[in-house]
Amino acid sequence: MERINIFENKINMVLEITDENQIKLLHFSALPFNERDIVSKTREGSFNLVELNISGLDRPLERHGTKYIVTAPGYRMKYKEHKDYRNKLGRKLEITTFDQATGATVVSHIQFYDGVSVIRSWSEVFNKGNETFTLEYISSFNYTGIEKEGILPRDEKMQLKIPHNSWQREMDWQTYTLEQLGIAQSQPTIEQRSSKAIGISNTGNWSTKEYLPMGFLENTETSTNIFWQIEHNGSWHWEISDQAAHLYLALSGPTETESHWYKNLKPNDKFVSVPVAVGVTAGNFDVAMGELTKYRRKIRRPNKDNESLAIIFNDYMNCLWADPTTEKELPLIDAASKAGCEYFCIDAGWYSSGFWWDNVGEWRESSERFPNGLKEVTNYIRSKGMIPGVWLELEVMGIKCPKASEVPDNWFFIRHGKKVHDRSRYQLDFRNPEVIKYVNGVIDRLIDEYGVGYIKMDYNIEPGIGTEINTDSIGDGLLGHERAYLAWLDSIFNKYPDLIIENCSSGGLRLDYAMLQRYSIQSTSDQDDYRRYATIAANSPSGLTPEQSAIWSYPMNEGDKDEVIFNMVNAMLLRIHQSGHLAQIADERKALVKEALDYYKTIRNDIKSSVPFWPLGLSKFSDTWVSLGLKAENKIYVAVWRRNSATGNCIIPINYTGEKAVYVRCAYPNIEDCKYSWNSINKTLTVELPKQFTARLFEITLS
Structure with missing residues (x-):
């Protein structure tokens, strides 16, 4: 057995090459790896770095329903080699696995970005065999153990934010417990082999007609999280479910089951999966979105x-x-x-x-x-x-x-x-x-x-x-x-x-x-x-x-x-x-x-280099007060909206001023009747808006 330990941009990552010559992704977290967190009795068929399914192959290990676990030949892929080098973006891993019987060979690409706690991941599938095979599923990122840090039961500590999206109701985030999503634990920890998955998909060319291709999973016990986005303009799928005493996260583009996709690969052909981004932070949703914002700027086409x-x-x-x-x-x-x-x-x-x-x-x-x-x-x-x-x-x-x-x-x-x-x-x-x-x-x-x-x-x-x-x-x-x-x-x-x-x-x-x-x-x-x-x-x-x-x-x-x-x-x-x-x-x-x-x-x-935060939390359409903040180098900008609130006052926490001196002004509109007060002890901004459906923009200077 061999371990590959990586610490890059505050990401802790552990890969294991087993005695059976299989490579397993044991850890991807903001926290250091603790061997005791893995309670599974076996690595067989689980903790796979990549999952791929080819038509006509048996899937002999335990699997209920249509979950993307124990894929074949995914469950038996062998480790061949890996590269670990740096390019202009940051550190890069390329890990090659293969299946002797079919000739299926996968290169798993993991690109780090200097200064950002987010990776980009995708898979290249090659047919190195002598016969055409049909690819039905290929993961772009697959990780088992997303709940493993801490000692509380998973149902008590894990919360999942899902961004619903639809016409005139875009970016409508909702927060769920595992129980609310129908995957509360009902079997002994060591088993956990239900048929239910939290599956979020898009099928078609309107890529975000029901959901954004994103998610945010928080461990409230350890104050850590994992978050992701699928970078594709069509059909995509992600799912969370249980396997071998743990929960897994699988991200992909189109699939046969969800989106009528399969691909015939002739000998020497290859297929490249859609890229995905995955990040981890120690902190709340604001911290995670700050990292994702910085990552999005790094991958974007430079433009005026x-x-x-x-x-x-x-x-x-x-x-x-x-x-x-x-x-x-x-x-x-x-x-x-x-x-x-x-x-x-x-x-x-x-x-x-x-x-x-x-x-x-x-x-x-x-x-x-x-x-x-x-x-x-x-x-x-x-x-x-x-x-x-x-x-x-x-x-x-x-x-x-x-x-x-x-x-x-x-x-x-x-x-x-x-x-x-x-x-x-x-x-x-x-x-x-x-x-x-x-x-x-x-x-x-x-x-x-x-x-x-x-x-x-x-x-x-x-x-x-x-x-x-x-x-x-x-x-x-x-x-x-x-x-x-x-x-x-x-x-x-x-x-x-x-x-x-x-x-x-x-x-x-x-x-x-x-x-x-x-x-x-x-x-x-x-x-x-x-x-x-x-x-x-x-x-x-x-x-x-x-x-x-x-x-x-x-x-x-x-x-x-x-x-x-x-x-x-x-x-x-x-x-x-x-x-x-x-x-x-x-x-x-x-x-x-x-x-x-x-x-x-x-x-x-300032806007083009700022990162967002939400003083009152993400907004719901029923909220009577709404706020958005942007953090720039020496400025904080806070928008405040009063909708149909019965009261005209709101206390807004601003937790990003550090120990710097704070000067607050109502930047828009420039009128004298804007009433507000800064509390330097609690780091809160109290705003008074006497009329319903009014708004103000505040500028906070840090010195």
Whole structure:
């Protein structure tokens, strides 16, 4: 038996090569390894570094249900070799295991990142045998013993946070005990072989339509945690269940059982799993999300937008509602420019004179909407010192688009011999070179003819499990398309490095870090009630970095000063997506918008390097008080929202000031009637907001 002990970036990791020449992942934690924490009597079939399942093989060891344990040949994989070296990112492990009978060989990649307690992990599967085999499952990360530290029973100390996600209800985190999730211990500790798993999945191209591909598991006894994100823009799966006296965590991309995916590997072929990120910290959720925020910045494409944090005006939300014309746009452009916006995006409808939903695909301007051409409007935007942008939905083609009947069926997703419909659109297949040629032409034309520097790339359908053409399985057709889409994005940013493309999928329904490694900015929601939006805004830095988190701020035509302030505070610690009909609201309300944008320009340099915290905890939509904080080097910014609270006072803990002197001011709005008090002993900020549905932004200077 041999042990490989690793301590890197506050991560303790222990691998064991057994006497049977199998490699086991015994430990991955913020705490040092304690041999006594492992209570399993056997390593056989458990603690596997990687799980993979190939069709037609027996799974002889104990396994109930469809859990991803005792996979075959996963349970019998042998250790071959490992590499341990450094690259420009940090330390890197590459561990090779193999199965003699099938020739299946797996290289497990574990990339550390200097200064961050997060790894990236993925698996490469090779067929080194003489016959084709069918891969049904491959883990990207697999770890047994996630509950083992401490002496309390697992049901008393483990809590799991799951980020539910849906249209207009994005990033809705809920906390569960194991009992609430149906896996309370009901067998002797040494057995624990139930058929139940906590399984969270996505199947389809809307990667976050029900959940973010994330999780956070906390050991309340030891104040430690493990957290993860799956970095894929389609089907994915993670699960927690029991095996051999412990709980395990398995992370993967698409699977056969959940998402109709399998892959035939011929001799000498290989398959690469989707990457995942896994981190551990000693501390609470805030600490973990701080590490994940730093990691997300490290893997992201370098770009100017995440350095400058430009302010975007978009004419859609509580404004033109996808009904643009030259006549409507010109006064809006004037108002947005006076307020201090730097980009102006013309949203949906610019390409169609009437109902545009089912005829998208040509992407030619409507002469009815723009009698003198769209270029008149984009030139006017530039004349006002802003960069023009437009809305696109390039991945679909409406069923009434003339082009849809002119191109062959292999441009689209096909199932059962028919083109896949969803909401009167067809899904384009980005594996097809002709599709790539078509979408490249659209991008080139918009940039060359109109000087577009911003694209809102929307996506409003769910084409389901995939496509059956040119693929082994329907799910693998989907995976191929998604990887082709990412490669296309890479090519566009390579050609146009300063182009800003916003990731939008009916708001935040593809909020994943396959996409967000490329896109610099992400629409977080289509929520059109600013009072509810406060919860999405406050929680958004859990799902993505603050500088990528686009939050609508849309003063209402019939609103008042407090409504404007609430709207602006929603966005001011993140990315301001300004909207609302600024040309029609009263001057005093316009002044509050401009004051907010002017102040934002003084703090956005801090936002791009800050990490989030939640003084009142993650927000629920029922919360009457909401708060979000950002920690920068010598500043702390705290947004506070009062919704329908019966009381006008709230005590907000600020536990990140250290021993430094503290100076607090109400930074927005700059009004004299803002009442607050800092308690240096308790490190709390007491805020008084006498009216319901009001908000303030505080700046705390540390010295």
